[in-house]
Amino acid sequence: MSDHSPTHTNSPLHAALGAADPVTGRVRASPAAVAALLKAGLAARYGRLGDAYLTPAGLAARAEAVAAASDVTQDRPATAPPAPLLRGPGACFGNRPVTADPLLRKEELARTWAAVLEVRRVHGAPDRPAPWELNQPAAAIAFALEAEGIIPSAVDETGACVREGYLVIELPAGSVRVHWTGPQGLGVRYRAQEALEKCRAVLGPLGWGSLLYNGGRGGFYLEVDVPRPDSP
Template sequence: MAGEDDAGRASAGFEVATGTGSLPEGSGRGREAAVQAAFEGLLQIRRLMNTSDRLPAEWERRQPVRAVALALEAAGISPSATDSQGRRVATGYCVGATDQAGIVRVEWLGPPGGGAAYAAQDELRGCVAVLGQLGWEALEYRGPRGRRYLEVEPASPPLG
């Protein structure tokens, strides 16, 4: 993604795990350290731009998929993943854009027969708790066949 705005990256080469593709490169402590460094960078940007780290900064509002995915991964929640044929190979969160600007969808997905649908309610509640602490509002919905998902948007700053 050469030439793109690096706001979603902690350093060259780091990309957040949205759960929509393959598992992120790197694993274990190396990946954890990169995620934590990116997340600390996000909080620093918030403090510089907002005077608080409790509400999403403007660049997060412009790139909510990356911001939400980074927040979830930094909290230790695992992303889902697919293989090269698009088959789900890992259970976890999956963050994607919606038709509405600034609103993202968070699902709990996994391989067929892996029980992701049964775990979705509890796992999504955990996502709501993490995101709520970081100034994101998340509402749970049910889609086709009763599948649960969240719609997430930045909270509005307090008036006055």
């Protein structure tokens, strides 16, 4: 890889790409770094405030930067885990530990969700997923659910579920399913249908159509329709 590549670990743009919000693509970097991203066509300004967001090319470059950082850290001795490259609240799929600081999480979520809605508005379709959302539908769907007040499930250090909530799963074909899960023995499956209907009511107005299925012993789940980027 060339030293002049924006995804090269020594490139001045590498840190700016890595610091961009993993959900919205919002750039949080120095004015010089933002200007460099704009000049390279990796970012564009949107909205009334003129905030910079990664373009599709920028998102692709960011993915390369993340992969490059992963390759570098894999060659290092396994002492302490490397600092995460991703910034921002990120998406809770329902398979993570309980958030250590729920108040901070709520504040970060509110700020980023406002940015998501602003990007949609700029694209002219507040009720449809923006292009970056279609590139990572599972994360976008999980983020939308939590931002609208639906609680994600959570696990402990052993992987056992300790909190009832949604669980978002991306299938190999690119489709997304939403399950409702929780600790065993608490009758979660009997509340799943109603809970998933609430999830469906949240996702529908945001452009994520879905159907509720009864998976038998596997329980109820939502099959979310992921629109094609060029669909009307």
